[in-house]
Amino acid sequence: MSAIDVLREHFGPRLLVEAERRAPYETPERGAPGHAEAVLLPDSEAEVERALKLANEHRLHFVLSSGRTGLVESQRPEGEVVLSLEKLRGFLAFTLADGRECRFERSESPDAVRNRLFAWWSDLGKPELADSTVTIEAGLAVDTLNEILAPLGRMFPMEMGSTASASLGACVANASAGANAVCYGTAAHMATAAWGFWGDGSATGPQAASSWVRPATDQLAIDSTRLPPAWGLVGSQGVFGVITRVQLRTQPIPATREGALLAVASMPEAMRVFSLARETFGSNIEEFEFLSRSAVELVLRRKGGDVRLPFEHTPDAPYLVLMQVKSDLPDEDLAQKLYAFCSETAGVPDEAIGYAPLPALKKIRHSVTEASNLEMRALGGGRLSFDTATPVSVFGDYLAQLAGELRAARPDVQLVDFGHAGVGGAHLHLIGGQGAPVAPDAARLTKIVFDVTQAFGGTFSAEHGVGPKWATEFLQRTPRARLDELAARKRRHDPLNVLSPRSFGFDRLLAG
Ligand SMILES: Cc1cc2nc3c(=O)[nH]c(=O)nc-3n(C[C@H](O)[C@H](O)[C@H](O)COP(=O)(O)OP(=O)(O)OC[C@H]3O[C@@H](n4cnc5c(N)ncnc54)[C@H](O)[C@@H]3O)c2cc1C
Numbered sequence: 442m443s444a445i446d447v448l449r450e451h452f453g454p455r456l457l458v459e460a461e462r463r464a465p466y467e468t469p470e471r472g473a474p475g476h477a478e479a480v481l482l483p484d485s486e487a488e489v490e491r492a493l494k495l496a497n498e499h500r501l502h503f504v505l506s507s508g509r510t511g512l513v514e515s516q517r518p519e520g521e522v523v524l525s526l527e528k529l530r531g532f533l534a535f536t537l538a539d540g541r542e543c544r545f546e547r548s549e550s551p552d553a554v555r556n557r558l559f560a561w562w563s564d565l566g567k568p569e570l571a572d573s574t575v576t577i578e579a580g581l582a583v584d585t586l587n588e589i590l591a592p593l594g595r596m597f598p599m600e601m602g603s604t605a606s607a608s609l610g611a612c613v614a615n616a617s618a619g620a621n622a623v624c625y626g627t628a629a630h631m632a633t634a635a636w637g638f639w640g641d642g643s644a645t646g647p648q649a650a651s652s653w654v655r656p657a658t659d660q661l662a663i664d665s666t667r668l669p670p671a672w673g674l675v676g677s678q679g680v681f682g683v684i685t686r687v688q689l690r691t692q693p694i695p696a697t698r699e700g701a702l703l704a705v706a707s708m709p710e711a712m713r714v715f716s717l718a719r720e721t722f723g724s725n726i727e728e729f730e731f732l733s734r735s736a737v738e739l740v741l742r743r744k745g746g747d748v749r750l751p752f753e754h755t756p757d758a759p760y761l762v763l764m765q766v767k768s769d770l771p772d773e774d775l776a777q778k779l780y781a782f783c784s785e786t787a788g789v790p791d792e793a794i795g796y797a798p799l800p801a802l803k804k805i806r807h808s809v810t811e812a813s814n815l816e817m818r819a820l821g822g823g824r825l826s827f828d829t830a831t832p833v834s835v836f837g838d839y840l841a842q843l844a845g846e847l848r849a850a851r852p853d854v855q856l857v858d859f860g861h862a863g864v865g866g867a868h869l870h871l872i873g874g875q876g877a878p879v880a881p882d883a884a885r886l887t888k889i890v891f892d893v894t895q896a897f898g899g900t901f902s903a904e905h906g907v908g909p910k911w912a913t914e915f916l917q918r919t920p921r922a923r924l925d926e927l928a929a930r931k932r933r934h935d936p937l938n939v940l941s942p943r944s945f946g947f948d949r950l951l952a953g
Pocket of ligand 1 (some may be wrong): 470504505506507508509510511512514515517601602607608611614617619620678680682684685810905941
């Protein structure tokens with residue numbers, strides 16, 4: 442009996458082998474489609490355990506998939522079986538800081554959970570919710586959790602363009618960051634416990650990351666090339682084990698939020714504003730995002746019908762920064778406080794301060810990726826995309842040097858840079874032109890990005906992970922001692938390299 446027949450015997454209709462049913466799982470968010478031998482949809486933690494044990498017995502390899510929004514091709518199969526966690530999406534419990542708990546059947550719908558949870562809390566007399574947690578299955582999507590929590594005035598603060606589908610288990614496994622990491626840390630930091638199975642099928646948990654401490658400006662705030670050993674499954678990107686259940690700390694939905702778009706003369710100038718803002722607003726800076734001039738022009742060119750810059754005259758500035766602040770005090774005049782800060786404390790001239798309702802400002806920032814997609818399709822020259830970070834203290838100099846070197850190498854390529862300035866994170870899109878594709882120069886341009894990032898003490902993967910996409914570069918650029926340590930952990934927890942076998946280059950690392 443073949444290994445696939447064994448899976449079919451155990452999982453029946455939850456093993457998909459037909460080409461048209463496999464197809465959606467073979468297509469990654471970005472990159473070329475792959476090929477899956479089959480797709481397995483376990484419906485409980487026990488079934489995940491059984492799948493892993495069978496894979497070890499029958500020498501099968503799995504790639505993990507959940508919301509399928511990952512950007513480093515980890516979920517893209519190349520002959521492996523896809524192990525999808527999409528059926529593990531139960532909301533299991535809401536727990537107050539004093540231990541009182543409301544439990545749910547994993548089959549209850551999000552609507553039913555939301556209503557019953559609110560009724561339970563109301564019946565208790567609406568007690569204090571500080572330090573409350575939720576326990577959920579790994580495949581539950583971020584937005585679904587937030588819809589359940591909203592009536593309680595609580596949230597899981599993960600702001601990414603992918604939260605409608607991205608699963609919470611993946612966010613914890615990938616230490617996903619998002620626009621508000623400057624305030625709350627990564628999803629790994631917001632998880633108080635994770636449970637699951639190592640690649641060899643043995644159960645593990647609870648495990649947790651250390652709590653989020655705002656790093657000093659000369660340190661890297663986010664770096665998804667690191668897999669801290671003490672965190673266990675958390676942050677380990679599915680290479681040692683599968684997270685099946687997590688407990689997450691909830692946060693209050695702020696009573697009020699305000700934002701401003703500031704035109705700044707340079708990135709060091711933006712960082713000066715950021716540092717002053719930290720003195721004024723402390724941990725109430727929820728986001729500090731940047732868009733380069735090329736990103737703004739791209740948005741206006743491709744999405745101009747949907748967005749409007751909040752300035753009388755479009756400022757002639759190399760960068761715009763979007764600063765979002767919050768307050769838990771309903772009566773605080775946050776708009777006035779923000780204006781006084783921008784104008785008096787930071788000394789930004791009035792014509793460089795753009796005010797508009799926060800959703801309109803955020804729409805500008807969130808339109809960059811779609812505008813870049815439209816541009817790439819229209820020009821047909823392809824795109825290289827990177828997700829880097831450096832310490833905040835050198836972020837401005839880093840972007841300037843990178844732009845200079847890329848321009849010298851390929852003046853015809855558009856560099857669109859934007860991202861999370863508050864944690865030193867940059868998304869870089871290099872878009873080829875008509876008749877001037879980027880692909881022939883991919884290796885050279887990638888080397889420039891990686892070399893400059895390394896020279897500034899940065900990381901080539903800030904928050905998206907390593908996956909197979911950056912496996913070669915990871916093996917080339919990681920010190921031998923760290924590679925040996927990772928290989929030892931892989932041999933301990935997943936000796937047959939059942940899980941995510943090509944991520945981080947483990948197939949080559951173990952063979953070597
Ligand atoms: C438009 C868009 C915007 C994005 N913005 C951001 C952003 O701002 N910040 C950011 O960090 N990311 C961002 N992402 C990337 C992505 O949403 C995150 O990486 C997210 O964690 C992926 O969740 P998923 O459920 O879709 O995972 P999938 O794509 O299904 O899986 C990807 C990989 O994650 C690992 N994984 C998934 N589930 C588990 C599990 N339960 N246990 C162990 N490993 C697991 C596996 O290696 C798997 O192959 C964005 C993606 C898109 C498409």
